[in-house]
Amino acid sequence: MLxxxxxxxxxxxRLRAQGINYRELASRIGVSEPTIKxxxxxxxxxxxxxxEICRVLGVGVSDLAQPPESAPLTQLTELQESMLxxxxxxxxxxxxxxxxxxxxEIVNTFELDPNELVTxxxxxxxxRIIDFRPPTRIRKLASRNFGWRKDGPVQAYFxxxxxxxxxxxxxxxxxxxxxxxxxxxxxxxxxxxQASIQRLAGEFDHLAQQDSRLPLDQRKRCSAILGLRxxxxxxxxxxxxxxxxxxxxxxxxxxx
Numbered sequence: 001m002l003x004x005x006x007x008x009x010x011x012x013x014r015l016r017a018q019g020i021n022y023r024e025l026a027s028r029i030g031v032s033e034p035t036i037k038x039x040x041x042x043x044x045x046x047x048x049x050x051x052e053i054c055r056v057l058g059v060g061v062s063d064l065a066q067p068p069e070s071a072p073l074t075q076l077t078e079l080q081e082s083m084l085x086x087x088x089x090x091x092x093x094x095x096x097x098x099x100x101x102x103x104x105e106i107v108n109t110f111e112l113d114p115n116e117l118v119t120x121x122x123x124x125x126x127x128r129i130i131d132f133r134p135p136t137r138i139r140k141l142a143s144r145n146f147g148w149r150k151d152g153p154v155q156a157y158f159x160x161x162x163x164x165x166x167x168x169x170x171x172x173x174x175x176x177x178x179x180x181x182x183x184x185x186x187x188x189x190x191x192x193x194q195a196s197i198q199r200l201a202g203e204f205d206h207l208a209q210q211d212s213r214l215p216l217d218q219r220k221r222c223s224a225i226l227g228l229r230x231x232x233x234x235x236x237x238x239x240x241x242x243x244x245x246x247x248x249x250x251x252x253x254x255x256x
Contacts, residue, residue, distance in 0.1 A: 004043035007050065010064025011040065014057045028056045028206040055209050058144055073142040080127045081153040093120045094129055098144045100212040103136035145205055166225060175222065190228065197226045
């Protein structure tokens with residue numbers, strides 16, 4: 001049995017590596033922030049609470065004994081990203097493994113025979129996105145939702161291939177939802193919306209981790225794109241041209 005101090009150190013290391021603060025962790029497992037702080041300060045938490053924390057972090061209890069440098073990667077290198085987008089099979093397997101799919105589940109669901117899958121897993125192991133121990137043992141080294149490099153290979157692939165295909169759909173399925181809103185906002189309001197998007201993405205990640213333990217036939221593949229940017233529809237921008245909004249002093253009218 002791992003010692004309490006080792007468990008607490010492992011939890012803290014992975015919280016730092018994944019950019020999860022105490023408030024977010026508390027929200028994901030349904031307790032108060034002071035409760036989390038007290039539990040980690042005293043090392044006085046139940047096995048159930050420890051299991052909930054491990055679920056959020058995407059690790060097992062035994063993984064907490066690993067040194068901090070083996071905590072899940074939250075940012076891939078240029079080389080790692082380039083390898084992912086160079087081969088759809090590699091990208092698919094990396095996505096599945098970071099979402100906790102097992103070797104038999106991948107083989108039984110996709111057109112990859114065991115030998116092909118082993119070849120892909122060895123490639124991912126070589127660049128340390130996963131730790132693969134033949135014949136079928138896989139341990140992910142990258143977090144489920146690793147960050148993209150700005151203007152890097154994954155972001156370029158996503159914008160070129162994924163976004164157009166995603167939005168060409170009808171969004172008329174039972175669980176589908178599509179909303180587009182536009183307006184003019186202050187800098188403070190944009191920051192507030194950014195925080196809301198981060199919370200919603202965190203909730204999606206939490207639910208995905210929670211449901212990863214269910215059988216495959218009880219889960220449906222789904223995706224969400226969350227974005228906020230200063231942007232104006234091109235047809236509107238054409239009508240605006242190079243004009244800036246004219247400021248009219250109080251009490252004066254614009255001459256016609």
